[in-house]
Amino acid sequence: MSETTCAHEAAPTAPHASAHPLISPLSARLGFAQAITDIGRTAAERELAHRLPHEEIAQLKALGFGALRLPDDAGGQGLSLTELFGVARDVAAADANVAHAFRNHLFLVESALRRADHPFHARVLTLARQHKTLGLSFTETDVPGAGARPSRVLTMLAWQDARGCYTGSGKKVYATGNLYSDAFVGTAVESRHGRTVQYVFDRGPGVGSDDDWDGFGQRLTGSGTARFEQVSIPAAQVFAVDPPPRDDAAPWGYTFHQVYLTNCIAGIVRRVLHDGVAVLQSRKRNFYHGDADLPADEPVLQALLGRIRAYAASVEATIDRAIAALQQAWDSHGTAGEYDAALAASFAAAEAKVVIDDLAPQIASWLIDLGSGSAVSRQAGLDRHWRNIKVIASHNPRLYKERLLGQNALHGRLPPTGAFF
Structure with missing residues (x-):
């Protein structure tokens, strides 16, 4: 047999492993x-x-x-924008919180x-x-029913003439990130002229954040209650509200939120693959009915790891499509193509969420299959991936996205214009 047709040629040498496998x-x-x-x-x-x-x-x-x-x-x-999401996904792979x-x-x-x-x-x-960093002093609505809009936290800013500033009080629930924020923004009615205004104020006396978020995942995001008690806002940090958008402007201005959250889930899935490799490499005992002495040499486990890898790659490709559409919408801002680009981005975000919210929990559960009893230790914390995915996915559940996508395909219905679309 000639050298070029030898059936036992050496396998290609593996490339040198990256020092930071989770980092771009x-x-x-x-x-x-x-x-x-x-x-x-x-x-x-x-x-x-x-x-x-x-x-x-x-x-x-x-x-x-x-x-x-x-x-x-x-x-x-x-x-x-595309590069920002890439770095953010690296951070999410490290810790989605x-x-x-x-x-x-x-x-x-x-x-x-x-x-x-x-x-x-x-x-x-x-x-x-x-x-x-800035947090929000908007809150979820306290008005039940479909179509309700978020309400203000600092409903009224009272002018303090002697101090030359406004003061306001309020409470925000689900204040994600506020625990770590240096300043806060929102809207309110100011007392001197009865106008709706925007404001920015720094963290200081009267600002408090409670770590009272009791979700089973994403437990370290600071998503508890933010309290503002007679906070002081200098007059120079109270501004007129933005002018109304142009009549021909695209109304979908909040797609960023949904893409960002789904991008966080993609980061978790990348971490699942990384942890899956570590789990197999660390296991020293295989089941007696296996085909190899070590789990890392077990064909069925190698195949499952390969499945996790393939699905993880598909998840990242899916969110990359939505990010590319959002980038296109950004680049089209103020042009004749803005409306169509923003609409396409909203649909791409919905499509990505439907697919990834369905696949990602399954991928995280395969990690437990890969490790068997070795993977259920609380110290290892591998269950956090599934829990974190499900909590992030609970933001505007995919069922509503699926309904919209079907209604659009059938009847041309357009997405809502509020947050998460």
Whole structure:
């Protein structure tokens, strides 16, 4: 037999493994590799001990994670929207709680970049440039029924003439990320002229955040109750509301929220694959009815790991499609193609959520199959992946997305224009 037709040629040599298998080259180039690695290494331990990631989030702030979309000459890195989601997915693969906690801040920055000439949004960008993060003082509606809209927290800002400032009080539920925020934004009616205004105020006296979120997943996002008791807001940080959008402007302005959350789930799925490799490599005993001495050499387990890898790649490709559509919508802002691009992005976000919300929990459950009894230890914390996926997915459940997609295919129904679409 000739050398070129030998049936026993050596297998190709495996490429050198990356020092940071969860981290993209972009995150490494930006200097985030060590921080993300550290966050990932302690994620299970923090989950078990319920240790809030104050230090981890502060480290990402200091590195400029919250300012990545700002131009180079304005204190940022000038990343595209697509690149931002790539770095955020790396953070989510390390710890989805940490990535999730930045969502509202990053959306506020996105909004401000489009309206940087408005003083309210200029203030948002200034805080981002200073590596501070912003939380919301909007709340979920207390009005039951379909079509209800979020209500204000600081309903009225009372003018304090002697102090030259406004004061306000209120309470926000589901205040994701507020526990870690340096400043807060919202809208209210101010008492001097009865106008609806926008405001920005710094964390200070009267601001409190309760760690009372009792969900079974995403337990470290700071999604508890935010309390504002007679907080002081300087008059210079109270602004006129944004002008109404153009008649021909695309009305879908909140697709970012949904894409960001689904992107976090994609990060968790990437971590499931990483943990699956570690589980097989660490197991030293196989079942007596297996075909190999070591689990890592067991054909059925190798096949399951391969299935996890393939599904994880499909999940990332699916969310990348939605991100690309959102990037196109961003690039089309203010042009004749804005409406169609924004509508396409809303549908792409819904399609990605339907698919990924269905697949991701299954992928996380395969991780337990891969490890058998070795994977159910509370210390290992591998169950957190399934729990975190389900909690993130509960934001505007996929059932409503499926209904919309079907109604659009049949009757041309358009998506709602509120948050998460």
